[in-house]
Amino acid sequence: MAPSQVIVTNGGKQSVYQAFQTVVNPGDEVLLPAPYWTTYPEAIALADGTPVEVFAGADQDYKVTVAQLEAARTDKTTVLVFVSPSNPTGSVYTPEETAEIGRWALEHGIWVITDEIYQNLTYEGTRAVSIVEAVPELAEQTILVNGVAKTYAMTGWRVGWMVGPADAMKLAGNLQSHLTSNVNNVAQIAAAAALNGPQDEAEQFRLAFDRRRQLIVSELAKIDGVEVPNPLGAFYVYPDVQGLLNRSWDGVTPTTSLELADLILEKAEVAVVPGEAFGPSGYLRLSYALGDEQLLEGVQRLQRLFS
Structure with missing residues (x-):
């Protein structure tokens, strides 16, 4: 070239x-x-x-x-x-x-x-x-x-x-x-x-992402109403959360993923990005580019909110 x-x-x-x-x-x-x-x-x-x-x-x-x-x-x-x-x-x-x-x-x-x-x-x-x-x-x-x-x-x-x-x-x-x-x-x-240069550190970086990917997918899948396709690349998971809409959670009934993201931020203090930013409503983007402990804590807060 x-x-x-x-x-x-x-x-x-x-x-x-x-x-x-x-x-x-x-x-x-x-x-x-x-x-x-x-x-x-x-x-x-x-x-x-x-x-x-x-x-x-x-x-x-x-x-x-x-x-x-x-x-x-x-x-x-x-x-x-x-x-x-x-x-x-x-x-x-x-x-x-x-x-x-x-x-x-x-x-x-x-x-x-x-x-x-x-x-x-x-x-x-x-x-x-x-x-x-x-x-x-x-x-x-x-x-x-x-x-x-x-x-x-x-x-x-x-x-x-x-x-x-x-x-x-x-x-x-x-x-x-x-x-x-x-x-x-x-x-x-x-x-x-x-x-x-040497790619060893980049590979360790990738392996850490893989570990966190498996963690967030398995934990999100425990939430009733959440469908989680298994992502095979990048460092995001994009669950279908339409099963959580039009239901009452802690006195709030979200009808869109934007409203659901607001609810999650207010009640669980977890930041997610609603599907409206990327196309149709009904989805959330979560990044797993953070530490294992923080990642697990964030997902467990979601589990408690939607239990």
Whole structure:
């Protein structure tokens, strides 16, 4: 791969923004599988595109199908957002699912923006296969986004990158030259050290996440009315909590996951993010990127509240 196909950015978020600015034109429709990270629809709108949500629920492990994408495709569809592992759900597409979606995008000439920031945080022997690995011919219409924030816990260093066809990267580079110029040199050197140095600490980091993942999934599953798909990537769990809605809890009857999150914060003093931030109501995102003891304490507070 030529250096002209890679741009180092101020965090993965800048890569996301620039990717949409590069390939989305006013009026273009962008297929956005939901649940989605909150920045995606905003970045699409900033590029004068129209996000088209394609929702997959817990019964599908939050993974969209080619049939769903095809049903949402119109003559204005130009881009697909593909994220595996996912924020907020932690879902990971299988190699076969990834290849099927990649071949569909290739067939219809649809650009793919794939955010691979959680690529190395997978569990139970799962590997997150890049869509351009699954379908190499798709490389000429794909922009990959990544960074050091998640694998190496380097969020504050603000180093990400985007990889794509040289002509698209030239456009993104022109934008960045007037937007932020380069990433600071100290952060770039630190990122290079993380990527090229020993990976022992990163692996211990991943194993700690795996232990906490198993803990939070098993404990949440003890709550009646909560459905918990098993996340195989990232560091989030995304339970379906529709079974807790429209029931009275400590004198309060939440009808949405936003109201449920408020109830949990007030009564259990636990902070969760409601599904409304990522798509439809009826879900909660919980992060297990914290200590084992605090994690268990937080879930046990939920168990007591909803017992």
